Amino acid sequence: MDCDVVIVGGGPAGATAAYFLCGKGLKVIMVERMSDAGFERYHKICGAGVNADALKHIPLKDDEILNNVDTLRITWPQGNTINLNIKGYIIDRPKLFLRLRRESEEKGLKVIRGSVYDVLMMPDAVRTFLNDGTVISSKYVIGADGAYSAVRKSVFGTTPEIMLKVEEYHSDAKTEQNVLEFVVSEKYDHFYQWYFPYKDGRCTGAINGFAEDEPNSTRGIRTIPLGWVDPFVKKNVLLIGDAAGFPNCMTAGGLRTAVLSAEHAAEAILKDDLGRYEKWWKKNIMSDRRFMKVHDYIASCDDAKLSEFSKYMTHKGLWINGIHSVLHHPKLTWVYIGCLLSLRYGW
Numbered sequence: 001m002d003c004d005v006v007i008v009g010g011g012p013a014g015a016t017a018a019y020f021l022c023g024k025g026l027k028v029i030m031v032e033r034m035s036d037a038g039f040e041r042y043h044k045i046c047g048a049g050v051n052a053d054a055l056k057h058i059p060l061k062d063d064e065i066l067n068n069v070d071t072l073r074i075t076w077p078q079g080n081t082i083n084l085n086i087k088g089y090i091i092d093r094p095k096l097f098l099r100l101r102r103e104s105e106e107k108g109l110k111v112i113r114g115s116v117y118d119v120l121m122m123p124d125a126v127r128t129f130l131n132d133g134t135v136i137s138s139k140y141v142i143g144a145d146g147a148y149s150a151v152r153k154s155v156f157g158t159t160p161e162i163m164l165k166v167e168e169y170h171s172d173a174k175t176e177q178n179v180l181e182f183v184v185s186e187k188y189d190h191f192y193q194w195y196f197p198y199k200d201g202r203c204t205g206a207i208n209g210f211a212e213d214e215p216n217s218t219r220g221i222r223t224i225p226l227g228w229v230d231p232f233v234k235k236n237v238l239l240i241g242d243a244a245g246f247p248n249c250m251t252a253g254g255l256r257t258a259v260l261s262a263e264h265a266a267e268a269i270l271k272d273d274l275g276r277y278e279k280w281w282k283k284n285i286m287s288d289r290r291f292m293k294v295h296d297y298i299a300s301c302d303d304a305k306l307s308e309f310s311k312y313m314t315h316k317g318l319w320i321n322g323i324h325s326v327l328h329h330p331k332l333t334w335v336y337i338g339c340l341l342s343l344r345y346g347w
Contacts, residue, residue, distance in 0.1 A: 013241025014144030045220030160245030161227025168205030248346035294338030
């Protein structure tokens, strides 16, 4: 079986890559291991909060927006609270990305149900091997197959620095419908618990084993890879989204990086220049390695240090909070800058 591009994985990154590639004169095959019903169950396990900037090139339909959000609230130990003005959404993740896949199929995408166990780069092509014996030869392969990427394992042999397991609960509990709330504390394993609106109820989550159980709720567990791998381009094989470890190290948000990396990877393939994709990521603020250093610092703090750290974050303006905090704690300037950038670019 021959084609121009194989996309391994049909989640947010893979579906977006197909959306931007199909209808452009290329033969594109997507390999997706899940049925549509399985896809819907699996991809519902996600806070699903995303900055409006991430989706500016993907027109959303009304029924794909579960909630509009305009406030990001961070509650630190001892009650220090910040409310920041934002523009974003809680999306129906399965509905949106299944719709992108269907639209891509209408433009020629072929979807094969199966699992990839190996990818080999040959002199004349890249060969993708499926468990059922199918072999696909292509010019390009896009690894969009998530945290435990078979493409990354086969071609790159790398693992993101942190494989963060999180658990979440969907319940009928009421919450403010326009607010993304993060509660930072050492009791959440020096991370945070989130409370997001989800239609008329809410989604609650934290690191696996540290989330507060919601009564009358459904529970899910996901692995989020943090600390992007390098290289993520090798000859004609490239990694996007979670497969590359692109989620933000501070927020663990991965929808933005999934969508944007897929869009830029597709552009690079259409121009037959994968170097432009690599340059885009490495020059983008989202790739800054300082996010991991800030993550490690915050993770080392107990509640007393977190309270002192956040003491002067009392303003609605993102940068005003940073300026006031830096004036009082100049030695932590690098940490405040990392936090501010993650709030702007990390979701």
